Amino acid sequence: MEKQMANWRIGTLFRRRLSRFWSEQWKVWRTALDWTVWVYFILPLLWIGGGTYVDLWHHPADWLVKLPLWTGERLPLVVIFVGRLRTFTEEADVLFLLQKQSWGRGLLRRGAVYTALMLLVLTALVYVLLFPFFLAVHHFPASAIIAMVLYTWMWAMIGAMGRNIIEARFIGFRKWAMKTAAMLLLAATYLIPMIVLGTSPLDLLVPILAGAVAAVLLLRLKLRARDAFESDVQQEQLARLASTQLLLRNVIRRKPRVKLSRPILLRRSNRIFKKFDGETILGEMIIKAFIRRLPLVRTWLIFIFLSAAAVLLSPGVIKPFVAVALMLLLSSWVISHWRGMTAEPYFKQFRWTDAALRDSAKRVRFWLVVPAAALFGLIDGMQTYGPGGFVAIVPGVLIWLLICNLVSSTMLLRTERKEEEA
Structure with a gap:
């Protein structure tokens, strides 16, 4: 055993894993790229794409000439954002690589x-695709292209190692926030050095050297990092399965993941109303369920803001009528939510009286629409009377209370008749 281990070197291990990785990728793509795909898709695409590329090189199109220079300078950001540090770490390495730290490093x-x-x-491939833009249209010298390639390459390395370190150190929302901040910082x-200094080799020399120093420092930080083994294993698994996931993303039906998370609002089951009768308890449960579901709250807010814009842009004579129509439209959506909740098995196991159902719907409609009524009254009052129109919130709420008392019974009576006919 010791003799076999003596014949192993870290370079041999790396080459075996690298060759196995590319062998796996070739097997995956070979299953999808048969001769029919090559004949009918890939070869015609290469022929047409190559001809278009050559034509753009010799005869740039008008749309390419009209594109601003900053468009081509920003496209290489894709390389910076997609780079991934490969460590070739596997789960079995926990048995010996963690003990032989020199091998791990x-x-x-x-x-x-x-x-x-x-x-x-x-990076070179991206700039080769951009050659017609940089060389044929803007006549960049070759030295400027090489400097831009090196500059983009340095920042791509910084992005790859930085994301790897963030993946290992943070979890949950903090990881998302740090990755977003790192992306914006990158x-x-x-972009700032290219905009301020320019794109010539002398202009980018200092940023390239600074990027190289930053990349070396990040690599040293990664080499000294602890408790990053599990993260490296997970990222390597994602890299190995990336091609498989790409080819099978529309083939395999994914089971929905059950994700349990605490709501942002109303995290505790405290009471909202003081009464303990049936309609109050039912209405309170439905209101809580509405507020705790972020997609419903998002839709509710979007509707209110769009409706407020409609009221704001309407002529003064028809503002009240527009506001009333929008409140009724919002209330119909709220009632549909109430119907869906009362049809749930949990709510149906209780024997609610007709009066309790009717009053709970009235309560739900009032409290989920009253913010919109207050906002519409505020807009109408401020536009008509200026700052003193703030008090128009009260008439808006009172008008909605009157409408809620008059309309809800008729709508619910129609619902009860449909249920009886069914």
Whole structure:
């Protein structure tokens, strides 16, 4: 056993894992790219795309000429945002690589070199596709293109290692927030030097050197990081299965994940109303269920804001009528939510009286529409009377209370008749 281990080197282990990775990727793509796909899709696409590329090089289209220069300078941001540090870590490494730290660091260094080479190829490919824009239209010198490639490559390495470190150190909302902040910071630090300094080699020399120093520091930070093994294993599994997930994303039906999370509002089951009769308890439960469901609240807010804009833009004579119509429209949606909730098995197991159902619907309608009524009254009053129109909130609420008392009984009576006929 010791003799076999002596024949192993970290370079040998890395080469075996690298060759196995590409062998797996080839097997995956070979199942999808048969001769029919090559003949009918890939080869015609390459023929048409290559001809279009050559034509744009010799005869740039009008739309390409009219594009501003900053369009081409920002497209390479894609490389910076998609880069992923490859560590080639596997679950079985916990048995020996964590004990031989020199092997773990050696594997990580080789993974970083492999990542750098792949990002360099991807960066060069992006700029090759942009050659008609930079060379044929804007006549950039070759030295400027090389400087931009190196500059983008450095920032792609920074992004890949930074995302890897964030994945290992943060979880949940903090990880999302840190990744978003890192993405914005990368975009800002990448674009500002090109805008302020320029794109010539001398202009980008200092940013390239600064990016190289930052990449080396991030690599040293990654080499010294602890408790990153599980994160590296998960990210490697995602990298190995990326092609499979891409090909099978519309084939396999995914079971919906049951995600349990505490609501943002009303996290505790405290009472909203003081009464303990049936209609109050039922209305309170339905209102709580509405407020705790973020998609419903989002739709509710969007409708109110759009309706407020409609009231704001309406002529003064018809403002009250527009407000009343929008309140009735919102109340019909609220009533549909009430019907759906009362049809749930949990609510149907209780024997609610007709009066309790009717009064609970009235309560739900009033409290979920009254904010819109107050906002409409405020808009109408402020536009008509100026700052003193703030008190128009009270008439708006009173008008909605009157409408709620007059209309709800008729709508619910129609619902009860439909249920009896069914």
